[in-house]
Amino acid sequence: MVLPVDPPTRGERQPHSRGSDFSELSRRITEAGLLRRRPLYYTVRFGLVALALAGCVGAFAALGDSWGQLLVAVALAVVFGQLGLAAHDLAHRQVFSRRRPSEAGGLLVADLLLGMSYGWWMNKHTRHHANPNHEGKDPDVSPDILVWSRRQARTARGLPRFIGKHQAALFFPLLTLEGLNLSFSSFRALKSPSVKRPALEGTLLITHFVLYFGGLFAVLSPAKALLFLAVHQGLFGIYLGSVFAPNHKGMPMIEEGTRLDFLRRQVLTSRNVRGGALVDAFMGGLNYQIEHHLFPSMPTPALARAQAITERYCGELGIPYHRTGLIASHREALRHLRSVGEPLRAPAVD
Template sequence: MSLEAAPRFRTTTPRTGAPSGFGPLLAQVKDAGLLRRAQVFYISLLTTLVLALGGAIAGFVLLGDSWFQLLIAAALGVIFTQFAFLGHEASHRQVFSSNKANDALGRALASGVVGLSYSWWMNKHTRHHGNPNVVGKDPDLDIDTVSFVDADARSARGARALITRHQGKLFFPLLAFEGINLHVKSFIHAFGKGKVDNRTMEIILLVTRMAVVLIPIFLVLPLGMAFAFVGVQLVVFGAYMGLSFAPNHIGMTMFTVDAKPDFLRKQILSSRNIRGGWGMTILMGGLNFQIEHHLFPSMARPHLFAARRMVRDASLREGIVYTETTLVEAYRVVINYMKTVGHSAPRVFECPVVYQYGRI
């Protein structure tokens, strides 16, 4: 049975104390064995990624001073993103039964291979999972060059107002800079004054990773080619990460800070699944099953598809809209939402009095 898409751009305060079908759903998932670990899958995936990274390094050495190196740079952008997906799954305790082992793997992959602060990611992502699309509580809705809520768009001034006003058109191009943004935020967090779990180890991993990646590039390649190599790698990495995470929640139901939806409704209404089978699951690192991932964060990637039918059935029983669409349609909704929010931004270089009275 086809389920309709959730109403777009809705901010709501769902009924308090609504009955939740999550308990029976959780029992059904447990009985089906879908919360068991999938270590063979993850060991195979990690081995494949290590071999792919080794192949890229071998290609870099063999090509030497050649502009074909930019193909290696693009490949590295893809490989690092795939490592980031695996690090994300380790942070959710999906790989090992031991929390300590999952954290060790997650930190090694995130900080040591990808170059992202594991501590920063854990802090931000844990808060997001607890309050997805809750205005004022979900850190993923915070201002970050673009605005995700009208109030932030209206507060934009200067260059940010100009960007916000046109953020629908600029959203995808801006993703090219997301790789730089993630690395900068990671270093700021690691060297900042706030609390950082395992700060010393985090700094050692981040600095070592950057040195191991950058020094060979600038030693082997001419200066211009080296900068081009790093630029392509960062653009591919940032765009791939952004394009994978953007469809998850943008344009879905948003909740006011005083909303009290039950767990099942909050997670399903705020999330969107992407159709496409195993090919899409590999491409998006399991993020295409965003609804199931939010309901069962520790569920291993191979079990998400089986859980999908159970969650859909539970949604029908509870009268909750379960949103699943194509990747292209999801991007269209994302762009329309960003345009809608962007229109709240002040017009740059316009007389404040004219803007106040709405004369265009």
């Protein structure tokens, strides 16, 4: 689905007032106190993740060269997913209001613990937030491997063209490589201007992989080490994909020339996922994707209250607000992938 230029919106205010629509929502959110920092929440949450990481490392050391390490690999994949969510919140200054502690925490969690460049990811994610689902501006919908629109499919060449034919079926298998892809992209980005501290990040990344691979091959036999690596990184990639894919995939794409104000650009291209406390914990609050895009620095525990305010306000303006279940969100994303790949499956015309 691609948004047309200047899409008419049911119940839309006159053009001269559209700039104030977000201001009014922001006022309601601020008056509700939802932008205040939540130090106790993040202390408890990050403390639990740190304990889980320490528990995995302790269990790994205690089990030694055992097939039981595969259970540790599964647990560590979940912990790495939670570390990724922690790095995300640090990057958005949800934890600290100041840049320096946010950056220090992000470098520690992303580079040293996860093996992913904080500077590279920050640059990429900032561009995504500015123009979600915008062809040509959002790096998350660039046709690197998958295609996200029929226009991309029609012009695809090489690997995207080959994979795009069956990308819906290949989506989850490809996610097993996402963790390794993030690390590879991080090392490659050290030469890019987007990484402001390449020496520091490079040192942290190398330290991560020396400890990671050193620990694997020092404790496990080569066969067990490689299997541990496959299980851990594969499930970690699937976890990340299961958290981030439901947020925008299958929502309207924005073409060049489409004019939308900030409120509509963020709401129309994002999808919320309902499901209660379990989904909140699994997705780290990113199931409130609409509110997160509107207020990126809002602490996670405030998002549920913000959701009710935002949905009600969008209803007042007649702005479509999409919210569905976790399984349904994946169905919508996969249906979109299959649909946009259709031009690649069509028989060639002589």
